[in-house]
Every structure is written in structure tokens, then in C-alpha cells.
Amino acid sequence: MTPPSSVQGASAPHGLPARGRERVIIEAVSPVLDAGAYAVKRVIGDEVTVHADLIADGHDVVGGELLVQRPRAPGEAAAPVAPRAYVLEAIANDRYSARFIVDAIGKWQFTIRAWVDHYASFRRGLLRKLDAAQDVQVDLLIGAELVAAAAARATAADRAALQSSAAALGDRSASPSERARVACAGELATLMARYADRESATTHPAWLPIWVDRERARTSAWYELFPRSTGADGRHGTFETAAAKLPYIAAMGFDVLYLPPIHPIGHTFRKGRNNEPTATSGDVGSPWAIGSQDGGHKSVHPELGTLDDFDEFRARASRHGLELALDIALQVTPDHPYVKEHPEWFKRRPDGTIQYAENPPKKYQDIYPFDFECEAWQSLWIELKSIFEFWLARGVRIFRVDNPHTKSIPFWRWCIAELTAQHPDMLLLAEAFTRPKLMYALAKAGFSQSYTYFTWRHTGHELIEYVREITAPPISDFFRPNFWPNTPDILPEHLQYAGRAAFALRLVLAATLSSNYGVYGPAFELMDNVPRAGVEEYVDNEKYQLRTWDINRPDSLLPLIARINQIRKDNRALQHNDIVFYETDNPMLLCFAKRAPEVENTMLVVANMDVHSPQAGWIDLDAPLGSTPARRVASSEHPVQLHDLLSDARYFSEGHRLFVRLDPNSAPAHIFRLRRRARTEHDFDYFV
């Protein structure tokens, strides 16, 4: 705990630094998270814009480059690969930028190198002196020296050209104007930039990480299903019966199928239906109570089938365009094999018993948490990681992690880094409904997506405030929201005893506000709306019992879900969270626009937050909240066509004010695709 004697490291005699001739200071590099301690997140194909301040004393021209290190493929030899260099362009006083495309998944790294560019400075000075009709004889010799020095640094291919330029510059028999023409030639400038003297270059001390995921990390539509509820006639379902539902789920347009834990369920202290403290015979128990004599986290609940059945189910889901997501809940029942085999991983109480989970005064005697402070933490961490490895080996690449916020954050940081180094296509959704900073800490630790407070954000004002917080940097650089209208744990107040309009509204909001969203079905599309008394939870919850769902009910939300998922697929803007909100003169109307950075696609959503009555009002598209006029989607100069992709109706805006009327009985929202109106009304372009 003794502080260092100096913050700056080096200490030669006189405390001189090792490289005192570096004149450029590099500051304010972005994107960066906590000075590089954590990676910023991007998705394959994204263009990354890097900014940096390059500050040198005096008035010399500064040169700089962005150095980019691509990810190594897993197992690729650790031989150093030369980073790729991109020229940093000046964009303002002392501010520079460069862009590159991340075209592979995995950990990218970048840094900045900058130097005083003596040739560019010489060239600028020469031109100014020529303008002022000054003698430049000596200057041309200085230029010749600089070019000759660059020739010595150049590859053989470029050396001759540089040498000949140096000779021409230094040729006293030629006229100064002829030699100046040589000095200022474009090809020479290009060569001189390439072979700029980097000997006294400053290199930013850190390689800054960017984690690049596959596209599903940013864009996904999840469907949560209890396979055990797919049995016929109230019998326990299996992977086989669940597979029969795959066409139904695929028809709705989801792309991730998430299963609650599929492992053997414990018996000791098993909960009964509706969370009764004692199970009665025939009660199936909670899938999150993991572990019995039949095995633990690397086993399949016998009533669902075998590991082979699971593999077959995963393959069939895949053929329907559904990627499987497994639930990993790092906790055990008293019957889990770990309890006997590894008592050192659990906290023992003074009475000799193992400490069960509790959040006083609540007790969860059917659950033993792992003790992340135990002395055997190393073997515990390695075993927990191996659970993921087991399912990764069986082809699973998406995991929904149960309550990650009750497990050590340093564990997650290590575990995710180790796993993704081998499987950069792995994605993890954090089921963390907890304090905001803890949710953000998990995202920094490596979780690809996170559950959010969307489930409880009800009014337009609440949604605007929350969505703006999580979709702006720095949060949006590492935290990817996944919006869920319901989960097996939560039937929010606004859906309790609610009708079709409320479910439709929450669906539209989740699917358009966030590029990642999910529903727990069939409870959602069948609008299950009855809570257990006193709690924000379903009565007869599938967590504790089997349910039978009539998925063919004519009032199912299936057609609306299918339509919205199709709109999401057709419109890149909805696959991003580049969002601005607009003022409306009716607080019941929520209005926002989204756009895609890579293609011309702008979407405007207007939702009626009132699920009982029609609402109408004016929207001012000229006044995006907290944004710049550059983000305007329409104005008097830019009239647009608004194509409602829900109703297929087309509207026109002549100015920046838009009148909207929505009746919850016919549609929860307009989901407009905007097209710029050209000179004639018959000629439409996509709106930029």
C-alpha cells in the first residue's frame, strides 16, 4: 500500500524520460471505455471512427496514423502480425480521425502513433516563402536532405524515385522555381508521407480493445419456451414434442429460441405450484432448481429426453432459422452432485449445514449458492466455465445467464474472456434486473446483451428518459439492451388483466425501441394476464407447473408479431438503436425515429400510449429532443412520404409538422418508413 514516488515511471539520471525527442502528445482517444480497461463493443461490418487529439508544440505539421490489430483466429499462432496503418486526417484544430471497418469477429485492438512531419512543414513554409517572393535556395537544400533521408528509409521499390527527387531538389544548376515544383509534387508528398520519419514518433501507451460480435448481438428477436409444457393432454413435454412447435415459432419470425434450464430438477425443498413452500406428488419443480441424482448442469432432465434428443432438437430448430439459447443458472439444489463432490465450494454454517440462498427475511432453502470467496475459488471458476464449454461443444452459442449479478463480477470477466477467445461467436444475455451500475459492470465484464427496466417503464416520459440513457455513449458503447414485455418472473402491472391493445402496444414498443427484444410465450401472444395475488407474477406460473396453451386461438397476436418481425427484418434502421425522440403536443403520443448508418433507411414510429381511447395530436419533426438539427427527418424543405408498414397506408408530410390520430382498437402505432419526396410526386427515393 505504498504509493510510488512518482506517477511517471521512468527514472534515468535527472529523472529524464527514455524518449525525450517525442514532441507530440496524444490525448482524448476514442472510442475507449475506462481508459482501455474494458472493450467497447461493435458488430461485424461496423465502421469504427477513431478520434484523437494530436498536440505538438509550435506550428509544425503533425502526422499521425491509426494502427489496427485484427483479431487472431482461435488457435492461430501467436506470431506477431503487423498492425494495419490508416492515415489520421485533421478535422479541427489538433483533432484527427480515421475510420476502418471491423470485418471479423473477435478482439480488435488499436492505437495511435504521431510525429512532427518535417517534410509537410517544410513544404508549407516553402509555399509561403514563394508567395512572399523570398529566396528559397537554402530551403530547397533542406528539402533535398529530408527527401534523401526518406529514400534511405524506403523500400527498394520507392527508393529510386525518392533519390531522384532529392537530387532534383538539391540541383543548384536548376532554377529555384523548377526545384520548388519538384518539392511540391503530389507523388513526392505521397511518398514522403509513407516514409515519414517516425524515429521520434509518440505512440499512445495502450492498445485499446474493441470487441466485435456477430450481428445477432445487436439484432435479435427472442422467444422463450418451456419445452415441458408442449406435451399432449397435459403430459410432461419432451424435446420431441417441443420440436413440433418449431414451425409455429418460426412463423412468427423469431430468430432465437430460448429454453429455461433443461437440467435435472432437485427434490429437496422442491417448491409446489404457485411457489408453495412444499411440493406435492406430481409437482414438477422449478427448472432453476438444478441438480438431482440424475446429474447437474451438464445433464439433461430425463423427462425431456437424452443429450442426443437435445442435439436433434437443436439441429431441427436451426433448420427453422431458430438459434437455440440455453439458460445457465449457476446455483444448485441440495441434491446436485457438486454438493457431495465439492463441499469446499459452499459456505458452511456454524451448525454444520450448508448456507442456502437468502435475502433476509426471504429464504430459498432449495437453492445453494456458490461461495465465490471460498478458498477453492480457482477450481470453482474452472468448473463453472466448463459448464459453458460443455454446451459450446454441443454447438450452443447463445446463453441466457440467470441472475449474473449475484455472482462475482471478476469471475465473469475472466470466464467470458476465456470462452470468447475460443468461441468469438458466443453471445451472452445477462438476466440482471438490479442496480444500474451493477448492470453496466456486467456489460463491461463481457455480457453481449442485458435485460433492462423496459418491463417496468410504462409512460412515454419514462420510456424516453430510459431509452435515451441507454442508447447514448458511453453506455451504448458497451451495453446492449434487450427489451422484454413479459418474462416468467414478471407480469407487469400494466399487463395484468389487460386486453389486446395493451399487449399489442408493448410488443410494438419492445420490437421498435430496441434492436434486441423478446417475449415469453405462448403466454405473451395468448395475452395471459392473470397475476397471482399480491405479486407481479403469473398465477399458475410455468416455473412451477406444466401449462397447456391453445396456440391456435383465433385472437392470438401471432399475425401482428409476424408482421412486426418482418418489418424489423426488412428495415435496417430497426436493427440499430440510433434513435431520436420528437416532441408531441399530446403526451399520449410517443414518437421516435431510427436510422441505419450503413444504408438509407429511416423509420418513424408513433405509438398511442393510451390503450383505451383514440388519441390525436401534432408532432414537430423539426425538433428532435436533445439532438442537433442534422438529425431532422423531415422539414419544409424535405417533405417526405410516410409509408405505414403496419397498415400499408401512405401519408405525406408537407412540412415539419405531422398530424397523427391512432385508435388502439385498430392499431397501437404507426410504423412509418420514410421516403424523401422528389420533385414529382411519382418519383420517390429512399430518404437519407
Added chain:
Amino acid sequence: MTPPSSVQGASAPHGLPARGRERVIIEAVSPVLDAGAYAVKRVIGDEVTVHADLIADGHDVVGGELLVQRPRAPGEAAAPVAPRAYVLEAIANDRYSARFIVDAIGKWQFTIRAWVDHYASFRRGLLRKLDAAQDVQVDLLIGAELVAAAAARATAADRAALQSSAAALGDRSASPSERARVACAGELATLMARYADRESATTHPAWLPIWVDRERARTSAWYELFPRSTGADGRHGTFETAAAKLPYIAAMGFDVLYLPPIHPIGHTFRKGRNNEPTATSGDVGSPWAIGSQDGGHKSVHPELGTLDDFDEFRARASRHGLELALDIALQVTPDHPYVKEHPEWFKRRPDGTIQYAENPPKKYQDIYPFDFECEAWQSLWIELKSIFEFWLARGVRIFRVDNPHTKSIPFWRWCIAELTAQHPDMLLLAEAFTRPKLMYALAKAGFSQSYTYFTWRHTGHELIEYVREITAPPISDFFRPNFWPNTPDILPEHLQYAGRAAFALRLVLAATLSSNYGVYGPAFELMDNVPRAGVEEYVDNEKYQLRTWDINRPDSLLPLIARINQIRKDNRALQHNDIVFYETDNPMLLCFAKRAPEVENTMLVVANMDVHSPQAGWIDLDAPLGSTPARRVASSEHPVQLHDLLSDARYFSEGHRLFVRLDPNSAPAHIFRLRRRARTEHDFDYFV
């Protein structure tokens, strides 16, 4: 240039970290500048408030402490001194803070340590279980174990008390309620916090630096004087004749007397009067053209006197309450001894000559810059540092550095760190009129104060924008502005041919907007207002010739200057830059309030920006620009008395709206001290 294979350092087998049981994450520590690469600046006596996010998984109580390392006195043994610990108090979800006073100058360092507090968590759980009438027998035994473990960590003095508490808690013969009372006793909580188990504590990886200056770094009033212009009857002045002006300068209330360079002046390419390219016989040359056969930066210009005369002058200035500031200009004339003795420090041109200063097409053939990229940079740096050391050894502690932005920033960083380690009372004013980021880079490199753009900020709007930028964090954490209405280099347009009102206004603005300010006199108080044609500079500039000033002129601004400097001394609010601006309904009225954090002192300044006509208008004290209502200085509930310290008139505000009328012919501004009006009008308190 090969990136590391992993951002996280450690690599045991399985890549396990060394300390995997640390469950707390420490983030968002402040105050901090560029992740600790540079020190934030404070002044002795300041209270520093440290904030940090302490984030642990789950719901356990987190304990944390701020560790503070005081500066070592120069030469003090490097033996490790234990840092002082301050308890971090929770102020919001996962957000903690602690405060300490920096009561010594020099480099302070702090860091954060945090842990899961098992006893506090146990205690909270116990209370909840007791509330729910649950059995707590086992819990009490857990508590007893925790207390016994703390006893083992405790000093002898506290051990017995902890052991007896542990015994009482574990005493199964006593009633649970009696034992619970023991567990929750306040004294036990205090002891358990003191001996909390820090074995798995997380320590923030960096010691974060705070540089603490003496108070003059934040609060100073400078007067710039050319000693050579103090001779009688147009003769060259000396330290002796300059000393005769000390009472005059002291009477105006300045506290820093700054002299342009006092070294021998070169002859080669000497400039004539009004910057004529060629000097004529009798031309004295520019003091910034340093070096002749009489010596260089460690010598005194013979016409001013000897080194002994200088010492005597410094001592006499000090007796008048004037601290001397010397000008250090790191450049030489062709006649400077360095040119012959150390040609390796200069750039040589292909024609064999030394490269003079130029900013094409401008040439400064009388000046040779040092080449900070020369191979001999180490001996150059050491010699340049020794110039400061020479004058430090003669008792000088303040330096005004000429054009620091044309010298290498890494040099300054090293030089200032080395010098202040030996002389923490040293202060440096950067004469950097350059690009904002370069000015900020110099401040980060260690300059105590900086010249600013104030000199060219003319309108109220310009001033509000600029002052708000430089007085808010992060800028205010490292950059201390010094406002100059004029300098020998700059007679700004708004003072050219201007009258008394304009000079008075600029004086009030400089002295009240910024806690550091200065004037170049006697040109300022005598309202010298004639520019040389075509430039923003004085005609017959003292830089190139002697001037004779009639300091006894009856229209001198001396009385106003003396009054304002006295007001600054009497009011701590003006010694800080804790400032808010207020809306006025007349753009010609500029209104702002300042307050002192350490005493009850609030000042309200209203300036008439129109130097020709009276202006009147309303000010809304309820609406500070860009600030929170907590910064209100007056409102309907808080009527105040406004005591104008310039005119000695007293006014009252009954509400938050204030009517003001100012005539530039009588006063440039109101400088109000605010007092809260108590119940009766005869009873005033200082306004908080």
C-alpha cells in the same frame, strides 16, 4: 509495435487472475485527470471531495476507504509513510464519497480500497430476521465467528472488547434477544468497521495525484513593469531606480511584480524602435533577445545593475508585499554564449548557418530557437532546467514563461516535475496565446497559471461563453486563468483610442471574472491607447525603447485599481472562480455571482458593457445560466441587501428580480457584496 495478447495482465494457468476473491469493482473515481496521467490542481486549505463507484455482486454491504498519501517534504527520506484512511460513505446506489483537507503544498496522492463487509451484511440480515420473528440461533453463531476473527486482527487495545463480544454473541445460554442486542451495539459496529476483513479487498490500481499549490496560484494580482523605463530624464533605468517605484505599485494593491527578461540583450540583428528591422545607435533592443558577450540567462543586463543589485531589489519588493516574477524566455540571440559553447543544441542549415526562428513568411533573424529534437536533448534539457534553478537559488519563486508553446511539452512536463519536487512553492505562468488544446496541454504539463483569450473577448456573450468553459471541470481542475486587459504585445482593438470608461471596464472584468489577473503598467493605469499602424500593438512600444511615464497624472486609474484590489482582498469569493452568470433583459448588462466555498461570502457583479451610454435593465437572479436552483443567490424567500463596494451604496432586493442602471461616466459596474436580509431590517447576516 506488437499488441499484447491480452488486455488483462495476469496469466496463471487458465489465465486466472492473482486475486480472484476480490468481489468489489472500483470505478468512476474522481477527481482525476486523464486516468491519473496528470495531477488535478488544488490550493492549500482546499477541501477535496473524492467520489467512487464501489460495485459488488449481490446485496452485501460494501465497505470502503479513501487512502491519502501526503507530500514528502523535499529531501525527506523516501521511507514509506502509511497513508491516512478516511471512511467512504454511501451517498447513492453504489456511489461513495469522502473528504479531506490538503494542508500542505506538494504532490498528494490518493487511492481507494473496498471490500464486502460481512459483519455489516450479517447485522442488517439479523435485524430483518428479528423483525420477521425468525429463528436467529445459527445467525448469532455466524456473528460470533465474524467478531472472533476481527479480534484476531485487532490491536491489543481493542482485542479484549471484541473477544468478549464474540463470547457474548456465541453464548447459547443467553437469550437470543440479549445476544442480538450485543450484535447490534454501536461500539461493536465501530470496532468491526475498524477491523473489517480486508483480505479480499480490491485496491484501485492507481495512486491518483493532486498537486497542491500555495494560495497565490489561485489568487494573484500582477503588475508588469519595464525597470529600464524608470530612469530619470529618459536615462536607462536600473534596479535602483525601479525600486523607487515600489511604493507606487504597492499602493495599488498588487501582489506580484513581473519583470520582462533582465538579461544581457544581443546586438546581432537587434530590432530598432517600433520593431524596425535595423537598430540605430542608442536603440536598447528587446529584452526578449537574450544573450550577449555579457552573458545569457543567468546574467543580469549590466545597464540594470549587478546580481547583487537584483537581490536587493527583490528584497525591497518583498518588503512592499510584492513578490517578484521573472520572465524566462528559452531562446537566444546569435550573441548568446550558448551558441558558441553548445552548437549541438541548434539546428544547422545546409549552408552551415544556424536556423533562426521563422514562421514563414515571417523571419526572426535575431532569435535562435533551441532544437528540442537534437541528439543532445538530454544536456539541453538539463541546462534549461538549470536556468530556473539559478534564479530559484536567488529566492525567485514565480516565473512567467515566454511562449512555452513553442518548446517541447514533454520537456515542460519533466522540467516542472523536477523543479517543483525541490521547490513546491514555485509557480509558473504560461504566456501561451495559442490553440486551446495546446494551452490545456501546457497546464496539464504543470504550469500553475496561463494567459487566456480574455484579452480578445469583448462582448458579454463572448465572455460568458469563455469564462464558463474555463471555470468548469474538467478544465478548472488543471487550468488556472490569468486575465490581462493589456500586455506589451497586445493593445486590443477595444482599448485603441479608447477612453477612461473602457479601461475601467476591462479592469473590473479582469479583476472580478478571474481570481488571477494582471496589467501591464504604467501603460494601463495611464490609459495608453495609441496603436502602431496596422498592428494590435502599442506605438513606441517599451519592448524596443525606453519610455517615460507620468505616474502622477491626476486622471490615472490608480484610485480605482487600489479600490478593486482591496475589494478582492476583502472578499474571498473574488479569490475563487466559483461563478454563475445571470440572464438580463439588456444584453449590455453582464451579471455574474461568485462565492467562496470556505466562508460565507457571495459577490454579485453587474457590468455595463457599453462604455458610451448609460444602460438599464432587469436581472433575474432566480435563473442562473446552466446552473441548478441551488445556486440561487436571491429569491422571493431570500431577499438580500446589496452593498456596492465600489460606490459604498446599499440596495435591497425584495424578490429575485433586480433593476440596475449604470452610467459609464460614473462607474463601470456594481460590485455588490450580498447579505441575507433577516427578519428585521436592522439585522443582517452574511448571505450563504
